[in-house]
Amino acid sequence: MFDKLMKVAGIFSEALRDAFTFLRFNAYSPWVDKSKRSFYKIIIEAHTIEKGLSLQDPKQLFGKDKIRFVMNALSRYDVSHSTLPAHMALGALEAYVNFHTAAGVTDPLLDEINCFLREWEGKVPRPWKGGIKDYAFESSLPPDLQHLMASRSSIRTLKPAPLRPEAVFEAITMAQLAPSQCNRQSSRVHLYQDPKRIQQLLALQGGSRGFAESVGNLFVVSSEVCAWGGPGQRNQAYVDGALFAMCLMFACRSMGWGTCPLNLAVDHKTEKAIRHAGGIPEGERLIMMIAFGEPVSQQTKVAFSPRRPVAEIATLHA
Ligand SMILES: Cc1cc2nc3c(=O)[nH]c(=O)nc-3n(C[C@H](O)[C@H](O)[C@H](O)COP(=O)(O)O)c2cc1C
Structure with a gap:
């Protein structure tokens, strides 16, 4: 019982420290260079x-x-x-x-x-x-991992046509090769292909303005919180979820599709609204959305995004 109480106290104390660390070092902090x-x-x-x-x-x-x-x-x-x-x-x-x-x-x-x-x-x-x-969707993928990684870019010129769910599940199976802590595989992925629902979800996300109408396939990647316990693990859902999402984008690329990750840097109220619109259980934290689909053309333009x-x-x- 004492052990459990200490864990609960630890969760509150860590949340407070998280808040202080964020306040001290965030983008608006006057204490940051x-x-x-x-x-x-x-x-x-x-x-x-x-x-x-x-x-x-x-x-x-x-x-x-x-x-x-x-x-x-x-x-x-x-x-x-x-x-x-x-x-x-x-x-x-x-x-x-x-x-x-x-x-x-x-x-x-x-x-x-x-x-x-x-x-x-x-x-x-x-x-x-x-x-x-310029960006080209080569028909044959580079055989080595380095070039395969370089062959992904965020694509904002997608065809709205829904992809075959079987093919999408094939990509998801590939993404399951992502590592996860203790192999607990808490990541979940919700697939949407109904245009109305997609627009509803994208309106709540907000980062796809200018190309939302062309999105006909959308993932919401989430992570089950019940895989994690104790104050030290409070952020692990995001770590495993992000690794899974990255693998999912590469898997889509290997299927010849374009992807664009979409942030879910939202407050609890919006997260709840997205969960409600997407039929996502309460016990899942939202990691990010991913718009995906066939590219409008093999030759397209992408944001430079230099490293x-x-x-x-x-x-x-x-
Ligand atoms: C977590 C995450 C959230 C993102 N959110 C958005 C978004 O809301 N809208 C968008 O157009 N791009 C979004 N992006 C794409 C980034 O702008 C892009 O990854 C970055 O510029 C690097 O370019 P690249 O993906 O082409 O290599 C997001 C990327 C990540 C990783």
């Missing part, structure tokens, strides 16, 4: 521009506020921290201008961006890694 915060903020906003450009039919002059925000934020950013945000921002802004020039659109904002780009010319060496890049130099993320400890 300003360059670090700007680094992420610029990447996030530049990504919304590259994402907008990677859609099937980008809206003309979309995201004017974001564009101005990115230019202002980059002007105040110290590139000696990392050049990646500058690459992403400059690449995205240039791609934005090129897209509009090709469409014959003129606007004072485009002149403003051109001025800004000229100011940055030489400050960050080209080629600027940002904007969009950081490895030395920026890896530490060799003595």
Whole structure:
């Protein structure tokens, strides 16, 4: 009995410590280095521009506020921290201008961006890694794992046609090769192919604006909480669930489908609404959604999403 009480107390105490750690180190915390915060903020906003450009039919002059925000934020950013945000921002802004020039659109904002780009010319060496890049769905997959991993990108140009459930289950079986703690396999996957239900779920998610209408196949990946017990395991549902979701995206890629992970960074109220709309049991935590389907075309465009130099993320400890 005492043991059980200690576990309950531990869960509350760990939740409190989680809250303090998050408050101390989160993106709005004044105690976090300003360059670090700007680094992420610029990447996030530049990504919304590259994402907008990677859609099937980008809206003309979309995201004017974001564009101005990115230019202002980059002007105040110290590139000696990392050049990646500058690459992403400059690449995205240039791609934005090129897209509009090709469409014959003129606007004072485009002149403003051109001025800004000229100011940055030489400050960050080209080629600027940002904007969009070509992507090809090769009919034969690369045989080695390294190239297979490189052959996945988030695809936002999907055909809405529902895939055969048997084929989808084949992909799910492949994803079950994901490792899990003690092999407990707490991950669950909910498949939706009814357009109305998909739109309802995507409206609650919010991150698929601009391509939601083209989604005809949707996964919600979740994880059963009852696989975990005690304060130390409070976040493990997310660890196993995310590994499973990654394997599921690779499995879909091996079937020749495109996927786009969709965040479920939501509060309890929205999580409950998604669970309700998706018929998902209460005892499952939601990990993420994954939109998937046949690609509209073998040749498409994807957001550049460049990766950081490895030395920026890896530490060799003595
Ligand atoms: C957990 C998670 C949530 C994501 N949520 C969204 C989303 O809501 N909308 C979207 O368009 N892309 C979303 N993405 C896709 C990322 O933008 C993308 O993975 C990133 O830019 C790297 O590009 P890549 O997947 O093409 O390699 C998400 C990715 C992850 C891993």
